[in-house]
Amino acid sequence: MLGTGRAFDLHSFEDNDPSNVAVVADESQGFGKAMQYQPIEKPDANVAPVDPTQADTVPGGTSTTATIAMGSSVDVVIDTLGDHDWYGVTLTAGTTYTIHTSSYNATGVDTYLNLRDASGTLLTSDDDSGDGSFSLISYTPSTTGTFYVDAGTYNDESTGTFHLSIAPVLPAGADSVAGSTATTATLALNGSIDGNINTSGDHDWYRINLTAGQTYIFRTGGTTAATTTDTILTLRDASGTQIVSNDDAGEASFSAVRYTATTTGTYYLDVSAYNTGTGAFNLTAFTTPTPTLYTYDQIANQLTNGYWGGPSHHFAVSPGGSITFNVQALTAAGQTLARAALSEWTDVTGINFTEVTTGGQIVYDDNQDGAFATASYSNGITTSANVNVSTQWLTDYGTGLNTYSFQTYIHETGHALGARPCRQLQRQCELRVGLALPQRCLGDDGDVVFQPDR
Numbered sequence: 106m107l108g109t110g111r112a113f114d115l116h117s118f119e120d121n122d123p124s125n126v127a128v129v130a131d132e133s134q135g136f137g138k139a140m141q142y143q144p145i146e147k148p149d150a151n152v153a154p155v156d157p158t159q160a161d162t163v164p165g166g167t168s169t170t171a172t173i174a175m176g177s178s179v180d181v182v183i184d185t186l187g188d189h190d191w192y193g194v195t196l197t198a199g200t201t202y203t204i205h206t207s208s209y210n211a212t213g214v215d216t217y218l219n220l221r222d223a224s225g226t227l228l229t230s231d232d233d234s235g236d237g238s239f240s241l242i243s244y245t246p247s248t249t250g251t252f253y254v255d256a257g258t259y260n261d262e263s264t265g266t267f268h269l270s271i272a273p274v275l276p277a278g279a280d281s282v283a284g285s286t287a288t289t290a291t292l293a294l295n296g297s298i299d300g301n302i303n304t305s306g307d308h309d310w311y312r313i314n315l316t317a318g319q320t321y322i323f324r325t326g327g328t329t330a331a332t333t334t335d336t337i338l339t340l341r342d343a344s345g346t347q348i349v350s351n352d353d354a355g356e357a358s359f360s361a362v363r364y365t366a367t368t369t370g371t372y373y374l375d376v377s378a379y380n381t382g383t384g385a386f387n388l389t390a391f392t393t394p395t396p397t398l399y400t401y402d403q404i405a406n407q408l409t410n411g412y413w414g415g416p417s418h419h420f421a422v423s424p425g426g427s428i429t430f431n432v433q434a435l436t437a438a439g440q441t442l443a444r445a446a447l448s449e450w451t452d453v454t455g456i457n458f459t460e461v462t463t464g465g466q467i468v469y470d471d472n473q474d475g476a477f478a479t480a481s482y483s484n485g486i487t488t489s490a491n492v493n494v495s496t497q498w499l500t501d502y503g504t505g506l507n508t509y510s511f512q513t514y515i516h517e518t519g520h521a522l523g524a525r526p527c528r529q530l531q532r533q534c535e536l537r538v539g540l541a542l543p544q545r546c547l548g549d550d551g552d553v554v555f556q557p558d559r
Contacts, residue, residue, distance in 0.1 A: 165189035165255070167225045173254060178270040178295045178389065180209060187261040191221075191253045194271060198249045201274040203299055203328045203387050205241040206256065206267050209394070214265035216240045219255035228252075232259055234330035236356035239267070243274070243329035270297035270389055274328045277301050277385065284308030284375070286345045292374060294321075297389045299328050302336075305381040310341075311374045313390055315366040320393045323374055325359045325386045334384030336360045339375040348372075352379060359386070363393070418482040419523035420466065420490075424455025428522075431465030434472065436496060438504035443469045443492070445506055446514035450522065467521050471496045476513050478520035490521035 163171040163181075169191040173179050181190050196202060206216040218240040220228045228244070235241035238259075246252065256269050275281075282290045282300060288310040292298055300309050315321060325336040338360035339350040354361040358379070366372070376388060420428055430447060432440040447458040458467075467490045476498055480490040494513055502509035 163190035163192070165191050165257075167191070167223075167253065169193060169253070173269065173271055176272050176296055176298055177293070178268050178297055178391070180266060181206070181256045181269045182266050183214070183256075183258050183264050186264060187257075188264070189255055189257040189261075191255050192269065194252055194254060195250065196244075196246045196252050198246055201243060201245040201328075202271060203241065203243055203274055203297075204254055204269075204271045205235045205297075205326065205387065206239040206269050207236060207324065207326070207389065207391075208239070209266045209268050209391075214238070214267045215259040215263055216267055217257050217259045218242050218269075219257075220244055221253040221255055223251045223253075225253065231330075236324075236326055236359075241327060241330055268295075268389070268391060270387075272297040272299045272387060274299045274385065275301055277303060282309035282311070284310055284377075286310070286343075286373065288312060288373070292388060292390050294390055294392060297387060299385065299387050300376060301385050302334065302376070302378040302383045304383060305378075307383070308375055308377045311376070311388065313372050313374055314370065315372050317366050317369045320363065320365040322391050322393055323362045323364070324355055324389050325361070325376060326356065326389070327359070328385045328387050332385055333358060334386050335379040335382045336386050337377045337379055338362050338388075339377070340364055341373040341375055343371045343373075345373060417523055418480065418485045418487050420487045422456055425457070427457040427459045428467060429459045429461045429465045430467040430469065431461050431463070432469045433462055434468070434470040436471065436499070438499055439469070439471055439494065439496070442494075442499075442504065442506075442511050442514045443518070445511060446518045449515055450518060454522075456522075466490065467492065467518070469493075471499075476517055478517045480521055480523065482523075487523055492517045492521050 163169060165188065171179075171190065171192050173192040173194050175194070179192060183190070204218060204220065206214075206218065208214075215232075215238040216235075217230070217232050219230045220242055222228055229242055231240045231242045233240065254269065254271070256267075258264065282288060284307065290298075290309065290311045292311040292313045294313070298311065302309065323338060323340065325334075325338050326332075327334070335353075335358035336355075337350060337352050340348045340362050342348055349362055349364055351360045351362050353359070360376075374388065374390070376386060378384065422428055430443070432443045435443060444460070451457060466488075469492045471494055473493045474495050474497070476494045478490060478492045480487050482488060492514075494510070494517060498513065499510050502513070504510060
């Protein structure tokens, strides 16, 4: 069950979608009566998919024999509520370490990390200092010895699979990583390494071996919760020629690249900073597991019921019926986008939307920050809904029908109607038709999956 006032992410890391939204119970309305979506990242639901190939063999105590090697990662499986997996690691006094979690197979999990000493005594904890709902601990031990990384989920209230990584933080100073194919720095698959952009224009190249046909995700991130380095991540071939580059697809100002290798051999990950920036970073490299292909019935169920964790809620209307809406509080540009979004939903649901100037079952506004939707319902029937897309959102992302703002209006209107649009479901559509879909994908009987993409 959703915890009152606690948020859960609906999107994967890879979207870098500013309309990533979370559902939060509105306590003023009574639990389960009003739900609000906010532009923050939390895991997909209380019980996230657990990789069936992963078995829970890691105990939650000092009796564990599981370890995590320095500069590497392990895949943590939290397969029951309250499960904790402990990993032993040797830390050196005076050295600062970055310990963080990240997404596995594009799933969101609200992770929680504890760092414990050799006796199991808690030293420090973190919930959300990492990417979205993921965790990050920066710690400098005063003694050398065995420590335990205790990995679980927030409040022990969810399950799922995620990466856990650890790396020593390199002190800022002399640049020890070359910015060319002459580099001797390497990054292993499932590895984690900390680095520094020491001076303006500095580039750090890391050699990595990739296999043709395999898809990889490379990410930069912070070495501490306060790290704000604006990185640029470039993947290069064996000759140093650029293949793909990214600035801000990661969390905040960090970068991410997803790539399917065309040839087997040596590649280079080139980390630099935007403009004249400098600062520390963490770099990771993971293979992407083969995604599970949902049936159309599974897609339809997830869209309508799966997110809510039980019966869906929706307006009492069928194809051919009508729902009233009110856009009077919006600017002229916002009104145009809202009407166009509703027209899209008419195309795929058969529901007509009637504009009114007072009242309305769906009321649009722009007077709050961000993009979100709320809905009030009883016994599964929605009685009213509100959609907010701020004027700043339109300033940032445009006002045309080919903009991210328009896709945001489509997305949030879907939430108001009781649908659960998300990247995971769009990915299922992409797997079925073999190409990326910018806005929508239709399954059997007009089941629709929306995801606003840039």
